[in-house]
Amino acid sequence: MTAPAPIAMLAELTYRCPLSCPYCSNPVQMAAQDSELDTADWARVFREAAEMGVLQLHLSGGEPASRRDLTDLVSAARKAGLYTNLITSGIGLTEKRLTQLDDAGLDHVQLSLQGTNPEMADEIGGYRGGFARKLQVAEWIGKIGFPLTLNAVLHRRNLHQLPRALEMAQEMGARRIEVATVQFHGWALKNRAALMPTREQAKEANQIVTQARKRLKGRLVIDYVPADYHEDFPKRCMGGWGTTGLNVTPDGQVLPCHAAQSIPHLTFDRVQDKSLNEIWYNGAAFNAYRGTDWMQEPCRSCDRKTIDFGGCRCQAMAVIGDPAATDPVCIKSPHHESLQTQASAFSAQDDAPLIYREAPQKSSDPIN
Amino acid sequence: MLTTDIPILPRGVRLHHDKVRGTWVLLAPERAITLDAVGHAILNEVDGTRSFGEITGALAERYSAPVDEIRTDSSGFLDALRSRRFLDVSE
Ligand code: SF4
Ligand code: SF4
Numbered sequence: 001m002t003a004p005a006p007i008a009m010l011a012e013l014t015y016r017c018p019l020s021c022p023y024c025s026n027p028v029q030m031a032a033q034d035s036e037l038d039t040a041d042w043a044r045v046f047r048e049a050a051e052m053g054v055l056q057l058h059l060s061g062g063e064p065a066s067r068r069d070l071t072d073l074v075s076a077a078r079k080a081g082l083y084t085n086l087i088t089s090g091i092g093l094t095e096k097r098l099t100q101l102d103d104a105g106l107d108h109v110q111l112s113l114q115g116t117n118p119e120m121a122d123e124i125g126g127y128r129g130g131f132a133r134k135l136q137v138a139e140w141i142g143k144i145g146f147p148l149t150l151n152a153v154l155h156r157r158n159l160h161q162l163p164r165a166l167e168m169a170q171e172m173g174a175r176r177i178e179v180a181t182v183q184f185h186g187w188a189l190k191n192r193a194a195l196m197p198t199r200e201q202a203k204e205a206n207q208i209v210t211q212a213r214k215r216l217k218g219r220l221v222i223d224y225v226p227a228d229y230h231e232d233f234p235k236r237c238m239g240g241w242g243t244t245g246l247n248v249t250p251d252g253q254v255l256p257c258h259a260a261q262s263i264p265h266l267t268f269d270r271v272q273d274k275s276l277n278e279i280w281y282n283g284a285a286f287n288a289y290r291g292t293d294w295m296q297e298p299c300r301s302c303d304r305k306t307i308d309f310g311g312c313r314c315q316a317m318a319v320i321g322d323p324a325a326t327d328p329v330c331i332k333s334p335h336h337e338s339l340q341t342q343a344s345a346f347s348a349q350d351d352a353p354l355i356y357r358e359a360p361q362k363s364s365d366p367i368n
Numbered sequence: 369m370l371t372t373d374i375p376i377l378p379r380g381v382r383l384h385h386d387k388v389r390g391t392w393v394l395l396a397p398e399r400a401i402t403l404d405a406v407g408h409a410i411l412n413e414v415d416g417t418r419s420f421g422e423i424t425g426a427l428a429e430r431y432s433a434p435v436d437e438i439r440t441d442s443s444g445f446l447d448a449l450r451s452r453r454f455l456d457v458s459e
Binding site for chain 1: 400450
């Protein structure tokens with residue numbers, strides 16, 4: 001099959017981050033800080049991306065503000081013709097820096113929310129004073145006039161704060177909020193006992209979102225990622241493997257999704273060795289799960305197979321150990337029941353401690 | 369959309385020519401919306417000062433097309449953009 005050109009690219013500029021959220025999507029084994037691509041490499045990758053049809057660029061991390069050259073990277077992205085979105089916790093941004101990002105042409109800011117009060121937010125982010133700082137940054141963002149999306153990451157410990165998060169988005173002047181229940185990849189997989197929402201919480205969140213969408217229509221757009229362990233059909237991950245988006249890691253590996261490194265048999269090309277175009281159309285990892293030929297039963301003969309593409313490959317890997325299996329979230333999967341039982345068991349472990357994400361090392365640091 | 373409504377593209381929403389796919393798109397937070405000829409013609413005229421009525425009137429004249437048709441064709445499209453917060457309106 002011929003793949004369509006990608007629309008979006010997630011550039012993970014660095015794994016460094018002042019926060020240490022226990023659900024961080026960064027890999028549990030992180031590349032060392034000094035193997036990060038430099039400014040010129042990224043600028044070239046942005047140009048290659050734009051030339052092959054990428055329209056949307058998401059600058060992410062870790063914390064992208066931890067890169068000193070962030071403003072130059074935004075300039076390079078805009079010069080390449082990309083719509084440029086900054087995904088940030090806010091920590092590391094000053095009013096001066098934001099003004100520079102504005103001058104560089106930054107299109108949009110997506111601010112993450114770990115909780116709606118300092119007690120919750122600073123505990124989850126593992127960073128004291130982070131919440132107060134974030135509010136300050138939100139004020140500067142509003143003053144400059146950047147379009148803002150608030151990204152509330154929810155799990156068992158803070159799902160009760162969803163109504164307040166919706167209010168905060170409006171108070172900050174955000175046009176959009178992403179209500180994202182934690183997806184269990186990366187560090188979150190280690191934290192299923194501490195973070196798994198209860199079935200009741202998941203249901204209640206569905207209701208709150210449905211009502212809020214009606215009430216706030218035309219004022220606040222709500223994009224919602226439900227707690228999928230409690231659902232009956234999987235999500236269409238990445239819009240279909242290798243159809244819509246790609247992800248570049250701090251050290252230049254190109255992934256079909258941010259969790260793809262969890263699939264052991266895949267190998268990833270690097271932007272230092274090949275063009276993005278070559279990697280997207282011919283890279284082994286991109287072709288591994290494109291289309292439907294790789295599917296097994298029950299997906300193979302299912303009429304939803306081009307709707308959800310069998311769900312998430314990384315979830316099939318994480319839960320069943322087979323990346324070509326039906327996403328265990330699916331009611332047709334033989335593992336569906338056991339997943340739901342596991343989810344209930346995880347969600348009942350009230351005393352489970354948070355396991356915080358660890359920082360990437362320098363390659364000269366001794367490995368302990 | 370009323371003929372007296374004045375549409376404006378808010379900051380962070382902009383037209384972009386997609387060379388690879390050979391179309392015009394509207395770029396917005398997390399979205400890229402492919403535009404047809406009418407959609408592009410209208411958004412191209414949106415300047416924050418002229419009303420929906422004036423814009424569609426001028427287009428009807430330029431393309432010698434019936435104005436009512438242009439208005440019905442584009443009003444739903446603009447309303448949909450508005451509900452996604454990709455378009456603001458002042459009266
Ligand atoms: S999830 Fe938390 S720790 Fe991970 S990059 Fe984002 S802010 Fe940093
Ligand atoms: S069987 Fe496969 S294709 Fe069908 S709904 Fe489940 S995950 Fe989707």
